[in-house]
Structure formats: structure tokens, C-alpha cells
Amino acid sequence: MLISFNWLKKYVAVTAPAEEVVNHIIHAGVEVANVRHPGQNITNVVVAELLSVEKHPKADRLSLTKVSTGSETFQVVCGAKNIAVGQRIPLAKVGAVLPGDFKIKEAKIRDVESFGMLCSAKELGLAEDAEGILILPSDAPLGQDFLSYMGLPDTLFELEITPNRADLLSHVGVAREVGALFNLPVKTPVAIKLAESKAATASKVKVSIEAKDLCQLYTCRVIEGIKVGPSPLWLVQSLEKIGQRSINNVVDVTNFVLHELGQPLHAFDLEQIHGSQIIVRKAKKGEKIPLLDKTERELKEEMLVIADADRPVALAGIMGGANSQVTEKTQTILLEAALFQPGTVRKTARQLGIATDSSYRFERGVDPLGVQAALDRAAALIVEVAGGLMTQNIISVETTTFKSAQVQFRTARTNAILGTNLSEEIQLQILKNLGCKVEKAGAAYQVECPSYRLDLSREIDLIEEIARLTGYDNIPVVAPRISAALSDIRSGIPGEKEIRSTLHQAGYFEAVNSTFLPPNFADKLKLAADHLYRRSQEVDNPIADDQKVLRPTLLPSLLANTQLNLSHQRESVALYEINKVFTLGTDGQVAERFHATAVLAGQAPHAGWTNPARKADFYDIKGLAEDLLAACRVENISWEFNQAASPYVPTQSFIVKNAAGRVILTGGALNPKVLKEYDVNAPCFALEVELAVLAATPKKRQSYMALPKFPEAWRDIALVVPEGVTAAQIVAAVEEQGKPLLKQVELFDLYKGPNLPAGMRSLAYRLSFRADDKTLTDKEVSDKITQIVEHLKTRYAIALR
């Protein structure tokens, strides 16, 4: 919202410079987005008229003009295209200065002399951008100083008003705030008592309110014999400076009073009001209204309208109807000032997608005791600028009588809340400066809050005002004493710490992605029809169609991240994310769970000059799963292979379950068809951890075991293993046969190649033996090895290599 400093000063005699006023209001909690100084640093610009416009003899794109200031005539070369004889324009004379310290001198432009410059709004610093020369009204007085003609220089404050401060949405409102801050009185404009005709207003129009809960007050006046036309300069200037377009004298007055007092008003052409009847009612089903913005809207039954005998003529508090608008032919107007319920205005405005200065103010609440004053002020101004005569008396229909808020106020409570030591005198003075009436009531005070401060209705509201106006800087800074009550709240996501540190050691970087996925993610992941991730939920009002689904898996985002990183010629991509996923339960509720998901693509991490690069493979992601499970010390888990469905390749997948059969994690190689969908042109592996299941899985207790007293003996055996026998089978058999001396079995080599019979592979293990009560002899160890080898031979046809 733009506030003109010149305009503001009509109501409060503030002498402080604009910068100081800005500083004060910022510290009182009003955000000032921008301060501009139109007309500053301009001299010697006057109103002139174009006497002739001809082509420049040597330049096609330039014009040669003659302009008159009334007393003098100048030849000026101009580059703009929008000029024509007879127009009035701002002329910067030789010796003039424009913003940016741009001095106008006599000049020769392509051999033609030019004495001055015709100015655009941009060159005058009045607009950020402007095409062509600023064309002035035809009655602009020739020779008059342009600045004084425009009411410049001025300072414009662009304020951002918080929703609680509806009272600041006008010049008088801001003047009140400035008055309270600078301890200055505020003069509100009073309607000059104007003559009324003999005819009673009530004989011209009948007003009734049907929707009593949505309209507290409806007041109106009728003005007859007006002449609709252009507004006088002061009115045009006032509105244009704060970014409002001048329309005609009647509409401009209603707009002016809105920005002066904050009360929205509307003028109807009374002759267009059927049946001379105004009914404030809810819309009827299917009813339509043509609006001033040249659209036609179909209304819903709960929307509040102003209707005549036959049809809606305005959307209450939002916008007038085109069917009753004031035109050049209008002679009698009905001027409305009312109070509409804020919620209904907001709801209707949002439903129809219309936001106006009027709806903005009604939504936030206008001064209930200011309605009639605003009506009179506007009526008087209309008569002043458009002529005519008011009929006798105002019409005022009230459904709810406004009562000022009465607040019990304790000055001690202020200090208790703020931690200050403000005297009673200072506190009460601030409340009075704000327009409150304060009376002693026992140990406390009874405070009547002003009607324009609808945000003040409780003691805490008054305490805030005192804090605001004494300045937050004057509240002391004190370290609080925090009571050390113990809480049972656990911190963070279970397992998060262990998982993060394992992943970081393994070379994975954390990614953070949006919660939203495109609806086709499930197809891109080639999920089966009954896959859990297909039970996803969409947002009702997504920001875009491809950001509709609350993600049930973190994989698609990580695949997109992988694609991005691979596209930068990165050879190894290792990323993870720990975040919430959402799935639709069978009960129709959306369940939120945490996933930890890791993706590995391209080369394995940790390559270096002593550790040659190699392609990542299944065993990298499996090893990561093993490391994660070890770090979390889970107990009694089981591995299943060849079971996971797409997006994994089943034969290169694993599922880890706990003893209760719940899946802790799933992982493996990703389906190449899925990778193609995500443009990932490298082998890619992933694992997904269900953190809730991980948390619910029993953990091994960390407890000390006595260090061995006797040495360990080890033997290496290389086995030739036929096809179909798995490493897991071998280890299980070795462990079984090795009891009780065998303490560890470790694979240290795998060989497949020409030296072995077809289909065979060689696995080399290191077996460690130890007894708890003695040092093992060579023979004891050899006997154990023999037993193990014999067993492998008979059970699996495995031979020693």
C-alpha cells in the first residue's frame, strides 16, 4: 500500500523528515518495503503546449517541434512518437535539472538546434518505465511549474501491513500511528455541512437487509443532479501518486475516501436500480452478475450481494455490477457505505478469484464507527467536484450495534510479561495516545479501545501496544532460568545416527528432495499392480501436474539426482536420503514413515591411485546393507535372495527381515528398464530401509567378552565348488563341522577361469581355530580340517584345489 507523505501531513503535523518517520514506523512494526521521492532533484520543468510537430530534416526517427509556455516559444528536437499538436507536455527548459543530476543544455542534434527537452514520466523519475512523452490534461496551465502542478516533490512509502492492523490501510490510519509515535494530535477530515434538498432520501430508495448475520450496517445517501466528468487536478494527483487510475469524478471520490479513511464506498446509478430498492441478501442459485471488470460471474448461494428488486447489482464489499455503474449519463447516484462480515467477503472474493482494495479492507475489518462519517465525507466531496444536491437524511439500517471493547488492564501484568519496569504513567499515556479511554477500576484499569482498532480486545493486546510503542529495544535481555524437568521425549529418528555415519564412511552424500512426485512414477519404476508404492495419495491442489503425489518412496528423486550428476561426467554417484514417505493405508488414512534410501551408480566409491577404479556391483550395495545392519546391531535377521520385484532385478536382489518377518530393508541392482526411464546410463544399485521396522527389531546388547587366553591357529583352504552350491551353504556346513574349535570363516579369494573344469568355481577360505582352555596342537587342527573337507566332499562334491 502506498502512502503519500504530503497527503499524510494533512492529518498530522509531523515536521520530522521522511527518513525519521520511516525509521519510527519500522520500529513500531510496520514493514516499509520501499521509499520513493518523486519530483526530487528536478528544477525548471514547466507545462508547455505543442505548437507544431514536424519531421527532423536529417533524421527520420526524430521530430522537430515548436512548444509554447504561454510567454515564450522554443524549438525542441524530440525522439518520441506519441506527440501531436495541441498536447500539453512537461518541458525541461535549458538550465533544467532532471533526476540523476541530468542537466539540460542547448544542443545541436543532427545539425538542428534544440532548446530543452520534452519529458517522459521515466525521465522525470515518476515511473520505473514509460513509453513516450508524459501527456498532461488539456487544462494544465501553460507555463506553470510542473512540480507544483503535480503536487511534487513528495515522498511515497510502500507499506506492508500485517493482517491484524486493518486500521493502517488508509492515510488517516497511518497518521494516527505517526501521531502516537511522535506524540502529535491527529485531525480527521470532517464533512463540511452541506445543504440537503427537501426530498427525503427514504422516498427515493428503500433499503432492507435480509442476510442479517453478514451485514451489520448499511448506510446510504442519494445525490441528485450531478454531472459526471473528469476529476479536478488535486483529485487526479492524489490518486495517481499512490498508483490509482483516475476514472471519473464520482468514482474518484469514493476511491479517494477509501484511501483517506479506509472505508470502502460504492456509487450506483440510482436510475438503474430496479424498483428503487436495495436488498442486502445472499445470492440465489444460478444467479449471475455482470461486474465492473467486464466479466460475468455465476454466484453461489452463500455469496452476499446487493440486489435491487430484480437482480444483483453489486458483489457486497467486493465489486459493483456493470448493470448499475455510474456513467457519463448518470444524474442521480446512490452512495453506499456499509459494514460486511469479513469472513463472507474473504470467502466470496477467494472463490471468485477477485481481489479489490475494497475486499482487502472488508476482509481485515473496517472501523464500525467510521462508516457514516466516511459516507458524509464522500457525499460532500462529490457535491464539491460533481455538483448536485443531497436528499434529506441518511438511510442507515443496522442489524448489530457495535460495542467498543472493554478491557481489564493491569500495569503490573505488562511488566510481568515483558520483563520491563515501565511506570504506570508511561503505560497509560501510551494507551491514551492510541485513542483508548482509560479509567481506574479498583486495582486495575478499565480500558475502552477505539473502534478502529479491532485488534485490541484483550489485556495482552494492550501489553503488545505498550511494548511496540516503547520500543522492543527497551526490553532488557535476560538469560532465562530453565527448569531441569526430565522429559520422556526421544530425540530424532531411531537408527538415523548409525545409518548416517555408515553411509558417510562409505562415501555417500545426503540428498534432500521435494515431497512431490509426478503421477507416472509408479509406471516408470515398473511396479506391479499390487505394489505398496502404488497405494499413494495425491495433493488436492498441486503446484503442478508433475508434482501431485506424496512420495511413497525416495527412489525416484534419487534417480533424478543420479541422472543429473552422471550428466556432469561424474563417474561415481553415491547418494542417500533420509526422509518421510507417505502411503495410503487400507483404512483410507495416509501413513507417514521414514525411509533411508541409498543409490549407487557408475563406479564404486573410494577409487584412487592405489585403489584402481572399478564398476560398482551388487556386492557394493549388499556390503552397504551388511554394514548398516551391523552398525545398528540388529539381531536374528534373515536374508532372502531372488525375491524382490521391480524396480529391482529379482536375481540381483535381497530382502532382510527380522524375526517377526517384517522387512527391514530391500535392495539390489535396479531394473535397466527403470534406469532407462530416468535416463540413468550406468549400472545402478539401491537399498531402502524401513526405519520403523529397523527401530522395532531387537538389538544385540553391547557387552564385554573376556579376551582369549590361548592363541589362534589358522588354515587356508581352496575349494573347487560345483555349480549350484552357494557360499552360504558352504559356510553353514563348515561352521557346523568346525564346532567347537572353529571361531571364524572368512572368504579371501574367488576364482573362475580356464584352470577349472567348466561350471566350477574356486572359493578360498581362511579358517581360524581356537580352544578356550589350551593351545591347540597341529594335529588337532589338521584333524578338524580333514573332517570339514571330507564332509564338503560327500555332501556337496566339493574338492580341494
Next chain:
Amino acid sequence: MIDQLNAILKDAEGTIAQASDLKILEELRVKYLGKSGAVTEMMKGLGQVPADQKPQIGKVSNEVKNKITALLDQKVQEMEAKAEQVAPAGWDPTLPGRRLTAGGIHPLTAVQKDIADIFRGLGFDIAEGPDLETDYYNFLALNFPPDHPARDAQDTFYVKDRVLRTHTSPIQVRQMENKKPPFKFIAPGRVYRNESIDATHHHIFHQVEGFLVDEGVQFSHLKGILNVFFQKFFGNEIKTRFRPSFFPFTEPSAEVDISCIFCAGKGCRICKQSGWVEMMGCGMIDPAVLKNCKIDDERYTGFAFGMGVERIALFKYGIDDIRLFYQNDIRFLEQFQ
């Protein structure tokens, strides 16, 4: 015999001086001083020497032995010292060491953890809440009436009868309702606003909410704790400034600015020449919120604050586009290890 001994000494002086490596020195030690070394042999022959010459010859042979020992030791030391200074051929200590190329935490998580760690050090606990909230917890209980313009600032995503929380403040209500103060919590989480994305806005972002409710909690305490927080987070020289503002769930409400870390408050591009940067919103918890949680708002007072993790991370690291956080370009991520 003395002449013989002196001859041995002379010979030893020459050979030791010329010895070129430690191995030769060890051979020389054996040659002169070993079990059948030259000096040892001489000393073995001492038995046959006439008694009157024994002390004289014994003394000389000991001197010779000691001198040769000293020469050998000195030469060994010299050589070892020299060896330490000469690198073997092809040695290049400037080759990179063997490192574990660790991954790392996302800057947003890092900032969130740093914030939480400071407040945990101050005695706060961590609380969490659902991303899908009811209108009651997200708005109504926090003193946002239905159809109130205060809701405009929080463009909301709807999911059936729920909303995606527009702030972390619902966690306040969830933690406080039907429980007895004192409360002192930090509540981090992801929040959602239905607005278009640009360099400073995203439709998802992260907040850390904090609140403290007890008897006798005052606005001055809020200033105190946030002052401590910002000094611990950005450094002791940081100044804070409180400006009145409006949030439906706090009153009095404030915006907190901190002095710009890039120009020490002198004014620069990052702080738009003001010397101050807006960092968070805060205030005394509105009595209406306490009432909604069935807490005696006359006996208990409290403060709450909420900060945007992205905003703080942008400022802390001097990042100029919020979208970088969600692209997950490893070239970006690895800068924050």
C-alpha cells in the same frame, strides 16, 4: 707389541674413514674387535707378556680397543644421520595420501543439527509432528480463525481432510495439550507452502520451532535466549535486533534481525546495505493458544520462535539460490563436508 697395536689402530683409522656403508663398518667391527679380531687376538696374547710390561701393554691395548670402538660408533652415527636425509630413488612424498573419500551430510541437515545442538545444550528437548496435519493443529488451535486473512500468508496444500503443515508450530500444540508445564522443546521439520519457486522461495522448506513455557517466562528471556543462540551459531560479535510483527499465535510478536556477518553491520549486497538480516519470527505465546491447550494462561507464560533453515543456510554459506539445495549436485554437496 705396542708397535703392533699402534699399527692396528692406524690401519683401522684408514679403513673406517673410507668405509662407504654400514655393512662394511660391521665387517670392520668384526675384523678388529670380533671374537678373533686383530685387537682381540693381541689381548689374548697378553698372558705371554712379561709381568713388568703387562700394565703398560694392557693399558695401550685397551686404549686402542676404545679408540677403534669410538671411531666405529662415530662413523655409524654419521652414516645413519646421512641416510635419514637422502631419499631413495623415485621417492615422491607429494603424491596424495591414501584417503577414505567419505560422503557427508546435506547443508540443510547440518544447519538443522547445529541449531538443535545449541538448544539441546540449553536444556531443550526435541519434538516432532506429522507432515499431514489437521486444520485444527495447523491453524485453529494456533489462533487462525477460519476465513481469516492471516491464513493468506500461508498458502496451503490440501490432502483430503488434511493440510500439509505450513509451519512447525502445530507441534507446540501437540506437545502442550493436556500436559502440565514446564515445556521446553525444539521441533525441526519440513513445511509446505503452495507458492511458486524462485531464488528465495520453494514450496517445501524446513523450519525449527522452539518454545518454552513455565511460570514467570518473560519477553526479556526470549531476547536473552535468542541472543545466546545467534552468538553461538554465528559468533560472539553478532548483535540481534527485535522489531514488532504479527503472528496469530504469539503476542507480542517480533521479527529478529541479526547484524550482517558479511559486512559486520556496515552494509553490503547481502544485507541490502542495511547492515541487518531478518532471521526469524518469535513472540510470547498468545494466551489463546495456551487456553486451547488447557493451560492456565494467568499462571504460565511462554515464548515461541520459528526459524527457516534454508534462510539461515543461505545466509551462513552465502548461497544466492535456494534451488541449489534441492538439486543435489554432488559438486555442491561436497562443499559442506
